[in-house]
Amino acid sequence: MAARGGRMTSRLQADGGRLAQMPVQTKNPLVMLGNAARLVALIRQEKVSIVHARSRAPAFSALWAAHATGTPFVATYHGVYKARSGLKRWYNAVMTRGDLVIANSDYTREHILAEHGIDPAKVVTIPRGVDFDRFNPSFVTANRIEDLRAAWGIAPGDTRTKILLAGRLTRIKGHLTVIEAARRLAAEGRRDFLILFAGDDQGRTGYSEELAQAIAAAGLQEAVRIVGHCDDMPAAYLLADFALLPTTVPESFGRAAVEPQAMGRPVIASNHGGVTETVLDGVTGWLVPPQDAEGWAAALGRAIDIGPGKRGEMGQAGQKRARQLYSAEAMCAATLAAYERVLEARRG
Structure with a gap:
């Protein structure tokens, strides 16, 4: 090389x-x-x-x-x-x-x-x-998940649905759409979710500050957290109940949609780009129009409400498909x- x-x-x-x-x-x-x-x-x-x-x-x-x-x-x-x-x-x-x-x-x-x-x-x-030696649920110990839970300040008895948006903190990743969608859910009286933004701002402190301000303005400090860079993404996906990829511009492939599926987690993703090939709508996840806060709020609510059993079935379908196509x-x-x-x- x-x-x-x-x-x-x-x-x-x-x-x-x-x-x-x-x-x-x-x-x-x-x-x-x-x-x-x-x-x-x-x-x-x-x-x-x-x-x-x-x-x-x-x-x-x-x-x-x-x-x-x-x-x-x-x-x-x-x-x-x-x-x-x-x-x-x-x-x-x-x-x-x-x-x-x-x-x-x-x-x-x-x-x-x-x-x-x-x-x-x-x-x-x-x-x-995708490296299935790394993104393999069988290889992730309970201690790794608990260490991450503690590092992110999540109480052991927190029963809220955990939702992960993994990726660098940059505008094209769609964090603001998710914050607005979460605000709409909270306005309906929902307190049954915790959204985690895992990623480095890579020096874009202005954008990370904008996110923090948007979270505070929406009164979502308890529902949306910026947890910073994560070195153990396999454990992060297992800590979460499902993952998000709300990109505002099309991804050419979207590995961040495949990796959580490899870990048995369904994904809500923007309905454009290569992600439309890696996420089967209603089967391994859901596809939502980009920057459509109302649509994202509805998708988030639906994914929470179907419960762990149905999410588990979707996660298994996504894992099987990912192993077949994206190894x-x-x-x-x-x-x-x-x-x-x-x-x-x-x-x-």
């Missing part, structure tokens, strides 16, 4: 991988050319069969190196990249200039075809995988099959 390094380096090496460290994240043309030269040498030295780029800036160096060595080039298109100008569209299109494009959802695939006008046969959908093993097998397709086409 060629990358600049990071927190996953030790895991890569522990799994037997090797890292060729270089500043692949750069957009400096001269550094990009240097990276391309390093990659050419690496491709020839290691007798690389396929070059696979997973981000736009590194894709330029990778594409140049692939062309220079006659090596097939594959790219994974991870998101719906915005293009407000022809130059930006050209920049984004680097991901489509190889032998094959891998889209992380059908939603992303449709965007690629509409945005870049390439041959549909060159674009395949391979959903992202890391399934993603790797589909990727290897895509590689073989490219190599066969080159040999042909």
